[in-house]
Amino acid sequence: MIDVLYFAWVRERIGKPREAVETQAATVADLVEELKKREPRYAAAFADVSALRVAVDQELADFSTPLSGAREVAFFPPMTGG
Amino acid sequence: MSGAGGVRVQREAFDLGAELEAFEAATSGTGAMVSFTGIVRDDAGGRLDRMEIEHYPGMTERALEKIRADAMERWDLAGALIVHRYGALRPGERIMMVATAARHRKAAFAAAEFLMDYLKSRAPFWKKEYTSDGAEWVAAKEEDEAALTRW
Numbered sequence: 001m002i003d004v005l006y007f008a009w010v011r012e013r014i015g016k017p018r019e020a021v022e023t024q025a026a027t028v029a030d031l032v033e034e035l036k037k038r039e040p041r042y043a044a045a046f047a048d049v050s051a052l053r054v055a056v057d058q059e060l061a062d063f064s065t066p067l068s069g070a071r072e073v074a075f076f077p078p079m080t081g082g
Numbered sequence: 083m084s085g086a087g088g089v090r091v092q093r094e095a096f097d098l099g100a101e102l103e104a105f106e107a108a109t110s111g112t113g114a115m116v117s118f119t120g121i122v123r124d125d126a127g128g129r130l131d132r133m134e135i136e137h138y139p140g141m142t143e144r145a146l147e148k149i150r151a152d153a154m155e156r157w158d159l160a161g162a163l164i165v166h167r168y169g170a171l172r173p174g175e176r177i178m179m180v181a182t183a184a185r186h187r188k189a190a191f192a193a194a195e196f197l198m199d200y201l202k203s204r205a206p207f208w209k210k211e212y213t214s215d216g217a218e219w220v221a222a223k224e225e226d227e228a229a230l231t232r233w
Contacts, residue, residue, distance in 0.1 A: 007136060007206070008136055008208035009219050055138070055141055055206070058140055059141075074206075076138070076206065076208065077219065077222070078203065078222030078227070079202075079203055079204065079205060079206050079207055079208065079222065080202070080207060080208055080221075080222050081166065081178075081201040081202055081203070081204075081207035082177075082178060082198055082205075
């Protein structure tokens with residue numbers, strides 16, 4: 001079970017800030033493919049992954065990052081701090 | 083954590099003068115102190131009602147600690163302070179501040195710029211602007227990402 005978090009417009013498009021996902025996905029990209037199959041709003045949110053950033057266990061990661069042992073995965077648009 | 087200052091993520095406003103005086107006292111005898119303050123700007127011709135800043139509790143603190151630690155390692159600093167707010171902010175309100183202290187101004191200026199460049203695109207904050215026309219997420223700027231290459 002992995003906690004999946006969504007921020008900013010990704011959260012708005014999917015309609016929730018977080019959810020627990022039962023998955024055997026090997027990588028972030030595999031998890032995205034599983035989520036896209038759920039409902040059209042997931043497919044819409046993940047339509048262009050180049051517009052998204054991802055963090056695994058609160059560290060910036062890539063879509064090729066393995067998920068073995070990961071507890072938390074977050075998807076969000078490019079950050080705008082400062 | 084090494085050096086004076088530290089990292090704070092908070093909803094409340096902060097007192098810039100009090101922050102700088104406390105930081106100056108904690109780094110007394112150092113020689114040079116630089117600070118930068120980010121303020122909500124109305125780019126909508128007076129129609130900006132507020133900016134709402136969302137963040138990723140937990141990761142935000144970790145990311146800011148890392149940016150600060152990298153600056154402390156790269157320059158010989160007596161301290162570095164990062165304060166960043168989240169929640170609803172009105173035009174003219176302070177969003178965030180950084181302060182750095184070093185023996186000489188060059189290191190203090192460079193470290194403050196480094197902190198700001200990394201805060202812009204490596205700290206998990208997102209801004210949404212609410213105007214009389216509706217609400218819109220602030221898009222990241224390519225030049226902010228490009229600014230990291232100079233370090």
